[in-house]
Amino acid sequence: MARWRGLGVTAVAALSFVAVKILPWALGFSGGKYLYQTVAGSPDPQTLTTAQVSEQIQSQGSQIFMAIQQEFPDDYDAVVEKITAVARLGNVEQVRNTSRMAVASLRQKYASLLSSSPDGNAAEALRAQLAMLNHVMARETAITCNNYLRNGPDALSMPDQxxxxxxxxxxxxxxxxxxAAKKSGxxxxxxxxxDWSLLADAFINAGGTPTEMNxxxxxxxxxxxxxxxxxxxxxxALSLQGEPGRHVKTTLLYEIARN
Incomplete structure (x- = not known):
């Protein structure tokens, strides 16, 4: 059976067109949804403080913002300040857009670090992609799922919780x-x-076919x-061990994060 020629390009393209469509929407979701409650519930948005906005984010359990605060506390403070400034205007849509743009900017800022990420962290990030895809496959038709791969969550009529x-x-x-990459050394x-050849072998061993590859x-x-x-x-990709596995996972993730 012929190997998947150019797998390095095609595999990256496959993961990129799936995940890049997801991330801007997902990264804006936290700030937009959670801070909507702060803006809408405040009798005078002009009096909002960064402490109040941060408290609202934390109380709603935003995983994205908690991760930013844990890994990059200075960036977290800067993002909250930007969101607070817009929230004081009382415009919910601007809050959502500012949140999305600020977090997406951080994603692009740190994308180059991924090639030094430990395998465990890279695997966790790739598993999150797989979990979302499995969820869509279980809940939607094949046509809708294919559209989701191409267009992201906009293909879903109304994403549930x-x-x-x-x-x-x-x-x-x-x-x-x-x-983790910043600290790993x-x-x-x-x-x-x-490395890509090993991924091709793993794909075939998992029952993959030339038709699926194409x-x-x-x-x-x-x-x-x-x-x-x-x-x-x-x-x-998740099945690959050692340095080859880390290289494949981090390269795929870099193609997601840099866009």
Whole structure:
């Protein structure tokens, strides 16, 4: 059986078109939803303080913001200050947009650290992607799931709380991976041709087929089994051990986070 030629490019593309569509929406969800309650419930938004906004975020259990506070406390304080300034204007949509843009900016700022992330943190972030995809496959039709891969949560008629929790975790695990990478001291390394070859072998051993490989590589929306194929790709990447496995996971995650 022929190897998946160009797997380094096609696998990265597959994960990127899935996850990049998710992240901006998910990363904005926390600030937009949680701070909506602060703005809407305040008789005088102009009196809001950064302490009140931070307290509201913490009380609502935003995994993304808690991860930022834990890993990058100075950045957390700066983001809360930006959100507070907009919240004082009483415009909920501006609060949501500011939250999304501020957190997305941090995601791009720290993306380059991922090549030094420990394997355990990279695996946790990739598992969050897989959990979301499995959830969509279980709840939606194959057509809707394929559209989700191409267009992100906009393909879902009304994401429920479980979906929102999954997306919150996607962002949080990425920020924990950023923080772990900053502290790890591991050498930065991208996946090599040999590493991608190991991923191709793992995909085949997991029951993957050339048809599925082509569907992932070409982002084929008409292929009914696209979501299971992408889930198999994630699972195969997670099965790789040692430095090759770390290289594959961190390279895939970098392609998610840098966009």
């Amino acid at each position: 479980d979906f929102l929790t999954d997306m919150d975790k996607i962002g949080a695990t990425l920020f924990h991976a950023f923080g 591991l050498a930065a390394a991208s996946a090599s041709d040999e 569907a992932i590589a070409n982002v084929s929306p008409e292929f009914e089994g696209l979501c299971p194929a992408v889930a198999k790709l994630y699972t195969s």
